[in-house]
Amino acid sequence: MAPDVDGDGNGLPSRWATMRAGLTTRLLLATGVLVFVVAAAYVALGVALTDLSRARAGATHSVQEVNVARDVRRLLIDMETGQRGFIITGEPSFLEPWEIGRRTLPERVATLRNIVDDPQQAKRAEQLETDSLAYIRDYSVPLVDAARRGEGWVRGIPASEDGKRRIDSLRRQLDGYVTTELALSAAEQADADNDYRRATFIAAGGLAASVLMTVVISIYLTTRVVRPVRRTAMTAERIAAGKLDARVPETSKAEVGVLERAFNSMAESLQHHVGELARLSDEHAALRRVATLVARGRPSDEVFAAVAQEVGLVLGAEITRILRFEADGTATVTATWLRAGERVPTGTRIPITNTVAGPVRETGKPARITEESPPELPGSAYSAVGAPIMVGGSVWGAMTALSRADRPLPDVAAARIAEFTDLVGTAVANAQARADLVASRARIVAASDEARRRIERNLHDGAQQRLVALGLQIRLAEASVPPEQPPLRKQLGDIVSGLNGVSADLQEISRGIHPAILSQGGLGPALRILARRSAVPVDLDLGVDRRLPDSVEVGAYYVVSEALTNAAKHARASVVKVGVEAEGADLHLSIRDDGIGGADAAKGSGLIGLTDRVEALGGTMAMSSPPGSGTSLLVKIPLEVQ
Incomplete structure (x- = not known):
């Protein structure tokens, strides 16, 4: 369907030409006026509020200066009273407020000088600081020191009149400073009140103007936009209720008319595609459920x-x-x-x-x-x-x-x-990969265990036996040494002792590689020996009285061994409870200590290697190690290893 062409014949769709001169232009113009009014009101309000904030800050600062000046006056009075009481009575207790004033007064007058913001007041504050320090340095401290020495002139009229003259001068300076600052504070407060009234008036005027403009725009929008849109919304509700053939009448050629025509087009498209959307939704939901399982x-x-x-x-x-x-x-x-x-x-x-x-x-x-x-x-x-x-x-x-x-x-x-x-x-593919991984890990663990077993046999039957034979030969040589050569006999004895130590160390190493008792006696005797050698006392509950598959026994042995080693190194435990039970088709291990807890497999504690070994046997290992509550390992290994 060809678009309508406007009267000028320029080929533009007439509805867009109408829109440019219709609702959009009016709304833009009204909105521009409203924005200008509100912006002007906000700018004026911002200026007024800035002045108000500055005036209030000045008033607050004046109050702070007055408070500091009053502190200075109080300290001067306390010093004057304290030194006079000490001179008259000789009681040292009168000097406590004097000492406080002597230490505090320089800091307070310096504070007053630093916070003053009026140039004239700044000069007064500097003069006040100079006179206050001179009073302490030239009069008060020498007077008190002389009174402590018992000099009689401190009670004389000249000393008293000099002190009165100095303190009266300081009081007059402080009274003048406070009076002036209070006047400045009152002026600042008056400015703040004026700024507040001006800000209130500006805000009220701006609000009234914006409300008026908003009412005018609202009336216009209600008649030209809201009613057609509401009619369109009611039609949309009918469509949402399932009446997909509902349509809205086209009442305008401007933007609202474009909306009405677009809405009708959308309704037709919705009616056409709703079935397809429902189907796709069901299909995607089904795919999500299956993907979740995978x-x-x-x-x-x-x-x-x-x-x-x-x-x-x-x-x-x-x-x-x-x-x-x-x-x-x-x-x-x-x-x-x-x-x-x-x-x-x-x-x-x-x-x-x-x-x-x-x-x-x-x-x-x-x-x-x-x-x-x-x-x-x-x-x-x-x-x-x-x-x-x-x-x-x-x-x-x-x-x-x-x-x-x-x-x-x-x-x-x-x-x-x-x-x-x-x-x-x-x-x-995932199932095959998991199966291949489990089989590969099992082969690696089995090869590692066999290598450990072979190394242990080679050490025991080879190097260890040769060390024993060499020790016997040296013993024979020691026995044949003449009595007149005791140093040689001692050297041979030391060599035999060293060989015995090396043999013991080698035996201990071979046990760590693969304990012979595990191959000869099975899991039960191996765990008993492991418990006796543990640095932490072990409470062993052994519920296995038969031989198990080699891979299961080796895996269980190393789980218990590593757990006891970790408890001795890190747990600070007083006892470790080890439970072993063959129940049904699985071997169950439980290792619990009463240590500090907080074990983390990611910190290189050996738990990752144990987990790999257990999972390679088709088993599972769960660890619980809350801080302060000890560490617990629960291991399940199938007795029929795949």
Whole structure:
């Protein structure tokens, strides 16, 4: 449909030309006036408030200066009273306020000089500081020192009159300073009151003007915008209630008219796409549920069952299957979903020659055929769609969906299935990766244990035996040394003692590499010896009286050994409780200490290595170590290691 052209014939749509001279222009003009009025009011208000703040700050500062000046006067009076009382009575207690004033007065007059802001007051403050310090330095301190020495002139009239003259002068200076500062404070307060009244008047005027402009604009918007928009909103509510054929009448050619026409166009589009949006929402929700299972590492059979059900519900199919292709040309049913009827059991081998899975396997691409009914469905022709499941770049299997031929699956069915088969492939790859990782870790642990066992045997049967034989030979040589050569006999004895120490050290090293008692007597005797050698007392509760698989015994031994070592080094524990029990198909270990807790596997405590060893055996290890409450390890190792 061609756009309308304005009267000038310039080819522009007439509705946009009308809009430029319509509601937008009026609103922009009114808004500009309102913004100008409000901005002017705010600027004037800001200036007034700045003056008000400055005036109040000046008044507050004047009060502070008056308070400091009064402190200076009080200190001078206290000094005068204290020194006079001491001179008259000779009691040292009268000098306590004098001492306080002598120490404090210089700081207070300096403070007064620093905070004064009026030039004339600044001169008075400087003179006051000079006279106050001179009073202390030239009169008060010499007078008190003379009184302490008992000199009689301090009680004479000249000394008293000199002090009175000095203190009266300081009082007059302080009274004049305070009086002047109070007058300045009153003036500042008066300015603050004037600024407050001016700010109030400006704010009231600006508010009244903005309210008036707002009322005018509101009336205009109500008639030209609000009513049409409200009518449009009511129509939107009808559409939201399910009446997708509702439309709003077009009453204007300006912006509101454009809105009404756009709304009607949107309603038509919404009516057209609402079904598609609902379908996509359901499909995405199904994908999220399946993706959550994959991300959590749930078992493959659980993921397969969920995918089969979700695809069946999304496509409205009669039956869905997940098939794993076998080398003999058949397929194994790993999951199935059926709207009604008996399902083919999981694990069943089925032929795929005449099914949609056949071309999927041959081409590695989605396929669609008309298929005869499977045994689970009533006899009829079915629309069948299948998509490959790729794992590691190869076709692992397929997912198929069937629906009655009279209501075939949509053309996009294959693409929808492919979104789910990607998740299935990820789940299969994850499961294979986990299995490969567990097997690899188990092989590494087994090889490490075998290497430890071999090194221990070599040390015991080789180097250690040679050290013993060498010690015996030296003993024989020692016995044959003539009695007249005792130094040589002593040297040979020292060599034998050193060889015995080396042999003991080597024996201890071999036990750490792989304790022989573990291979000979099993887990129980090995743990008893480990408990006796522990630096921390061990309360051992041993519930195992039989031999276990070598890998299980070695793993359990090193878990307990590392836990006892950590308790001795870091836990500050007084006792460690170790429990060992073979229950059902698992070996359970519990190691608890009463130490300080706060163990962290990330800080190199050896717990990461123990976790790897336990998990390589298919077991689990949980640690709890709250600060101040000790450390607890709970380990479960399957007795039948895969």
